[in-house]
Amino acid sequence: MSTLRTSRSARVGQYLALLAYLVFLAFPFLWLISTAFKPAPELGSLHPTWIPRDPTLANFRQAFDEQPLLQAAGNSLLAALSAALIAVLIATPMAYVMARHRGRLSTAATGWVVISQAFPFVLVIIPLFLVLKNLHLINSLFGLVMVYVVWSLPFALWMLVGYVRAVPAELEEAAAVDGAGRLRTLVSVTAPLLAPGIVATALFAFITAWNEFFFALVLLKTPEKQTLPVVLTHFLGAEGVADLGPLAAAAFLATIPSLVIFAIIQKRITGGMLAGAVKS
Amino acid sequence: MSVETATKRSGGTAAAGERPGHGRPAGRDHAAWFLVLPALIPILILSVGPLLYGILLAFTDAQSGRTQATRWVGTLNFQDLLHDSLFWESFRIGLLWAVGVTVPQFLLALGLALLLNQNLRFRWLARALAIIPWAMPEVVVGIMWRLVYNPDAGILNETLRDMGLGDGRDWLTGLATALPAVILVGIWAGMPQTTVALLAGLQNTPHELHEAAALDGAGAWRRFRTVTWPALKPVALAITALNFIWNFNSFALVYVLTNGGPGGRTRLPMLFAYEEAFRYGQFGYAAAMGCVMVAVISVLLALYLVGRLKGDQDR
Numbered sequence: 001m002s003t004l005r006t007s008r009s010a011r012v013g014q015y016l017a018l019l020a021y022l023v024f025l026a027f028p029f030l031w032l033i034s035t036a037f038k039p040a041p042e043l044g045s046l047h048p049t050w051i052p053r054d055p056t057l058a059n060f061r062q063a064f065d066e067q068p069l070l071q072a073a074g075n076s077l078l079a080a081l082s083a084a085l086i087a088v089l090i091a092t093p094m095a096y097v098m099a100r101h102r103g104r105l106s107t108a109a110t111g112w113v114v115i116s117q118a119f120p121f122v123l124v125i126i127p128l129f130l131v132l133k134n135l136h137l138i139n140s141l142f143g144l145v146m147v148y149v150v151w152s153l154p155f156a157l158w159m160l161v162g163y164v165r166a167v168p169a170e171l172e173e174a175a176a177v178d179g180a181g182r183l184r185t186l187v188s189v190t191a192p193l194l195a196p197g198i199v200a201t202a203l204f205a206f207i208t209a210w211n212e213f214f215f216a217l218v219l220l221k222t223p224e225k226q227t228l229p230v231v232l233t234h235f236l237g238a239e240g241v242a243d244l245g246p247l248a249a250a251a252f253l254a255t256i257p258s259l260v261i262f263a264i265i266q267k268r269i270t271g272g273m274l275a276g277a278v279k280s
Numbered sequence: 281m282s283v284e285t286a287t288k289r290s291g292g293t294a295a296a297g298e299r300p301g302h303g304r305p306a307g308r309d310h311a312a313w314f315l316v317l318p319a320l321i322p323i324l325i326l327s328v329g330p331l332l333y334g335i336l337l338a339f340t341d342a343q344s345g346r347t348q349a350t351r352w353v354g355t356l357n358f359q360d361l362l363h364d365s366l367f368w369e370s371f372r373i374g375l376l377w378a379v380g381v382t383v384p385q386f387l388l389a390l391g392l393a394l395l396l397n398q399n400l401r402f403r404w405l406a407r408a409l410a411i412i413p414w415a416m417p418e419v420v421v422g423i424m425w426r427l428v429y430n431p432d433a434g435i436l437n438e439t440l441r442d443m444g445l446g447d448g449r450d451w452l453t454g455l456a457t458a459l460p461a462v463i464l465v466g467i468w469a470g471m472p473q474t475t476v477a478l479l480a481g482l483q484n485t486p487h488e489l490h491e492a493a494a495l496d497g498a499g500a501w502r503r504f505r506t507v508t509w510p511a512l513k514p515v516a517l518a519i520t521a522l523n524f525i526w527n528f529n530s531f532a533l534v535y536v537l538t539n540g541g542p543g544g545r546t547r548l549p550m551l552f553a554y555e556e557a558f559r560y561g562q563f564g565y566a567a568a569m570g571c572v573m574v575a576v577i578s579v580l581l582a583l584y585l586v587g588r589l590k591g592d593q594d595r
Contacts, residue, residue: 093315123570127333211417229419262415
């Protein structure tokens with residue numbers, strides 16, 4: 001489209017529209033940061049400003065005093081890391097089969113990937129709760145990790161299938177002709193080419209688990225087991241009366257890991273979606 | 281996922297036939313099973329199993345912490361549900377919310393995707409910012425917007441005061457404003473996925489056709505109607521359908537923003553079912569709600585997709 005001439009007024013209009021989008025997308029986050037650094041008296045005053053008049057770190061200190069944030073962050077990290085690692089470990093072989101074989105197995109797997117997007121969690125969470133209860137995995141991070149693994153599989157499979165298809169099957173066939181065994185081919189030809197895609201998928205699964213709320217809310221009962229999103233809601237208090245400063249500070253901190261990782265893999269995620277789209 | 285479904289519909293049939301050399305039977309299939317099993321077992325235990333179990337539960341009187349054995353009650357839960365006006369009110373709110381979020385979300389995302397597809401400066405910045413809502417934990421999105429909507433310390437009311445538009449109000453607790461306020465957050469939160477999917481679709485539209493149409497003197501709107509939209513349509517259909525499902529099933533955002541209040545005005549079906557199951561312990565009844573939600577949404581989506589595809593053929 002770039003080669004088409006666009007009139008000057010149209011261009012100005014486009015930039016104005018883009019600016020409007022930028023403001024709409026960015027302002028809530030900027031406001032969160034602004035609130036996080038405001039001292040309590042300023043938050044109580046009727047005329048809040050964008051730039052804190054008297055910036056402070058007190059909110060952060062208070063946030064750590066009020067809720068077990070460090071422990072919650074540790075729980076989140078443990079759950080998200082394990083879930084991401086297990087997810088790619090079991091999803092990669094399956095994605096390979098789905099990409100390379102056209103059998104009933106692949107069809108069924110693809111069907112599950114699509115259907116699993118549609119059913120409401122409430123239909124799954126009750127039986128899941130009962131199943132995990134029978135396995136004594138309620139209020140256990142291990143139980144939560146298992147749920148996260150399965151829950152992140154559809155998107156992981158979808159991304160990985162795209163990456164596997166991007167590796168030409170001819171390469172593998174050539175290696176086979178050269179006498180490499182099947183396992184050898186997979187390990188020394190396919191795996192290195194897939195590595196960047198696997199890393200991106202793992203990071204995405206990490207963010208998904210790090211951000212997740214519903215399962216954690218239902219499955220984790222005691223504060224010392226709970227993950228960061230659940231602990232964040234404790235700041236809200238009973239009747240929605242919240243201490244805004246510490247609330248904003250804690251929320252801001254909880255977002256940083258996701259934002260950093262997302263910045264790293266942003267291109268790969270959009271690229272991954274494209275890969276799957278182009279090579280059907 | 282969206283894009284995959286979309287391309288399946290448009291180009292899947294062609295691709296299925298052209299795979300020579302693959303699917304050598306027997307030996308390969310065993311290897312395939314071996315590779316699939318590590319993922320298949322957890323999927324069966326924690327996804328497919330619970331789904332079927334959940335459907336069965338809907339026909340029982342299962343409750344939390346009860347000592348008696350759970351009994352089959354046939355369709356009793358569904359009969360009760362039929363007369364549960366609170367549930368249907370919640371269902372109505374859920375539909376309002378899902379449509380109210382999905383439609384503007386799609387239009388806004390389409391506009392943004394078209395802009396990002398242009399050769400504008402600062403495009404990189406917009407692309408990076410457009411992703412932010414996607415990366416954030418939903419709980420944080422909720423908290424963030426509570427700060428924006430806060431009656432005293434919030435930026436929304438302050439801006440209104442600055443512009444001389446009155447003192448603003450308490451958006452999230454007002455009976456009339458709560459649902460629209462929550463819907464706006466839903467739109468904001470879901471824009472990135474939609475934009476990325478549409479952008480992917482746009483980048484697949486034939487460039488040459490665009491130029492040819494421009495040479496023929498077609499204006500921007502006509503070019504969009506005749507070249508861009510037909511190519512984009514499968515993606516657009518898929519992403520709106522998925523968004524609708526996701527939005528209807530959404531939980532964390534509204535849980536944090538209003539927890540269903542004021543007076544149930546924002547009590548989405550998911551919140552309703554969650555309370556029924558984990559606050560009142562009515563597992564069977566809540567499972568029945570889940571079944572009804574799935575059934576109604578499936579029917580609505582089928583009608584939507586069939587209607588759209590039919591509209592295609594008629595033209």
